[in-house]
Amino acid sequence: MEASEEKTEKPSSGVSAAQRRAELRRRKLLMNSEDRMNRIVGFAKNDSDNSGNIVIVRLEPRFHLDLDRTQPWSSSSPSPRPSELPGASLEDEMGGLRQRAKLERGDDLSGSPRRSLQQYLSRFDDAMKLRSQLANDKQAQDGGSDSEELDPFRIFRLIGSVLLAVFVRVFVCKYLSIFAPFLTLELAYMGLSKYFPKVEKKTQTTVLTAALLLSGIPAEVISRSMDTYRRMGDVFSDLCVYFFTFIISHEIVLLIASEAP
């Protein structure tokens, strides 16, 4: 309807109508950025319904969207304002109110779609980086050995477990459970760990760590969990070596005892 009105006005005021149209187009382009963003992210689908009203409403400076605005529009732009404008019709008021309601909703969402879009883009970048890191780690793993690295403290622990198992089999097992000395040994290792040089282990990027990182879990939490898991693995290794040595020494003792006259 507005377009037809503009067309009928055209023959009567040639240059001024064209100038007015140009000015309207310019303002529409400048002030339509939020609507464009909302359309991109899927909000504010009914903008085409109010296109006619938008042309008029957007002339008013108060409808220029302020992205840093924290208060809703309704609190700062009271309802009498549309009637203050000269020549504002009821239709324009309804369109303005409708537009204001839409903008109120859009203002709350305008920050969040843009933020979520930025978040999505940053996560996408992280995912690409992790993917390349995974590929590199996989190549390094294929090229190198898959075996666990044995640092001095680890070797010390394993040897200590072996020696304790033999000692327990020979002297201690008749009196108490074999796991009691093992637990004492592990407590001793916890205290002795600080006297050994710390070997910095490179955190391998696996699919699990990549998934955890992308799901929003902080990297520090992941590294601490991996560290705890590694320590538990060390204790489990000690236990396996200890038990294995104990059984083997038990079998050897039985064999010697059976062969002895």
Place this chain on the structure above:
Amino acid sequence: MAWFLVLSSVFLCNLMKTLLPSISSFLTKMVQKDAEQESEMRAEIHQMKKEQSSISMMDEFARYARLERKINKTTDKLKTHVQSRTAQQAKMKWVVNIVFYILQAAVMISLIWKYYSDPVTVVPPKWIAPVERLVAFPTGVAGGVGITCWLVVCNKVVTLGLSAIS
């Protein structure tokens, strides 16, 4: 001597696992019949490049260009050959891995089947208190060491030992 049988099985399985890459490359070499062709092509390219380096491009441009075309053609042929060889190698590696894992699973299942109700060794129950039930699983024999516990322990120890050696 059940404990020894389980230990040696686990040791052999882990040893085979470490030797899998060598086995797959050996089988690939056996299966590949045109391996010489690749080395011939490489030698030919090397020869042509050597000849090309002795030719002056200004003085004998036609010959230089002809050699360049031949080198490019042979290089493309070599690339295709290498690609097909790599694909064949990857396929062979995949097949060898699958076969190995199937065999390993079969060995483990047969061991578990055999020693499901018999412990691999027996010790006085109070030695392994308070986890005697867990250690004896699934035999239920007091003081016994079950197949599952022994398999886990042997696997871990053998892995550690082989990693220390390698």
